[in-house]
Amino acid sequence: MEFVDWLNASVYLFNKGLLNAAKIGSIYALGAVGITLVFGILRFAHFAHGDMMTFGAMVALGGTVLLREAGINLHPVPTGLLALPLAAAATILLAIFVDKNVYAHFRARRSPPVVFVMTSIGVTFVLQGVVRLIGGTGDRQFFFVVEHAGQRIREDKERWIVNFQWLRDHFEGFRENLVITAPQLWLFIFTAVALVCLHYFLTRTRTGKAMRAVSDNEDLARISGIDVGRMVSVTWIIAATLCAIAGTLLAMDTQYKPILAFSILLPMFAAAIIGGIGKPFGAVLGGFIVGAAETFAVFDWRPVAGRLFESVDMTQSMALVPAEYKLAVPFVILVLVLVWRPTGLFKGQVL
């Protein structure tokens, strides 16, 4: 085992492990922030969050198809991202529409939280139907061939390869590349920008501070003259925007399907609870913790070990748990956190 073996193994681990963990962690973080904000202001667990993401992805897919038909592209920006503003706007309209026509009714009646939770499960089923009616029941690729400078480019095959020339020159036997695909890169950029903007909004603007005040103590916020109804709308706007971003980028990275985000609803809830309910930056941390735990629990260490040691049994998987148990991993973490620190890492509200 030489130093160069360590280099090879590290780059491999970064490429296949950390990048994937950060990718799924970003999706979870964007979703969990929305869930935690909705819980903080409206005080119920919003089970329709996953399908709001799918809805956003569906609109983005439709917009992308239209743009491609019209021959519009801004290579190297993927066409899917050009459709993102449309997706965000549609998801915001959907969220406000559902709030005004469904949740507002129960708010006026001062229904207990469990009624809202059940209602949001109902909304989720309706949305699943709507998404299938409009977007179809099959899987679809965000797959485009664009004409750019006379060349035909397959957008989904766009990738940036870092080949570490300096390391190749100086260490004989170094042979790894770092590969980042376009959807991954854009996902990281969007996540970072969205979270920085959210932090600025919540801590520096009057509306953001008022939102935190409502989350802290709704009665006192009312007495202070804060319009709680307006804060509810702002919450939906933020949550829906984050949903559209996460859903679109998730679909671009894999493919669009009707259960795109419903299938990750529970890990997102786990992330929100781990971070501390009602704490946006706890939810971000929770998202990355769940993403990393899930990725590394089922990560097959054989290639890493193989790069380090000569005598590795390559016939047996070296994953901690079999891949079928991937979905259970967030819940193991969730149980551990709830036992060790019931209010979550950031001392959130108690459910």
Added chain:
Amino acid sequence: MSFLLEARGMVAGYGELTILHGCDITVEPGRISVVVGANGAGKSTAMKAIFGLLPLREGRVEFDGRDVTGFTPQQLVKAGMGYVPQVSNVFPSLSVEENLEMGAFLAPQKVAPGLERVYGIFPVLREKRRQPAGQLSGGQRQMVAVGRALMMDPRLLMLDEPTAGVSPKVMGDIFDIIEKVNESDVGVLMVEQNARQALAIADTGFVLQTGTNLYTDSGEALLADPEVVRSFLGGKT
């Protein structure tokens, strides 16, 4: 005599239950009025009815010469009332300064002068302005609560049992806070369990019983009245 606050013949309650049966409460400009009475006498209910948190069935509230009967809390804050609830009266995860800013949410131009005024009254809050209010001691937390209500530069500050559940030392601090606020010519209306200390700083005291006025006099006179002392203060004068 002109009053800053004049509430006459208030009738109010929760659902079927009527708690106030025609009760009167007044505050003179820049003076301290204290409402005392046994548990269930309707002290906090009277405060809530004046501040628009509970609808009045009968009666009339005048503030600063205006009829404000039926005003919402927001309208009353704009008109110049500040209200400090009995419990959970700060935003625990917001910093001290953010708590104060929320007090002037309705009038952003009042934030900067309001902060200066509140920090002038409570210099310790300036030092702790970046700390979450939930991490402060009981007395400092009450300062934040009172400071929040002072941000709009109110003419009347209403406090609902400010010393409920605090240690004797903090209780003394809170009475100091109230006198300090009053020095800047803000009228104070306060409901208190610790009747003896409260009446000692009161210009006018109201003793309530089952939702009606039993005695109304200066704080000094009430403390000297053997009947009041025997029934409501316990022990001798």
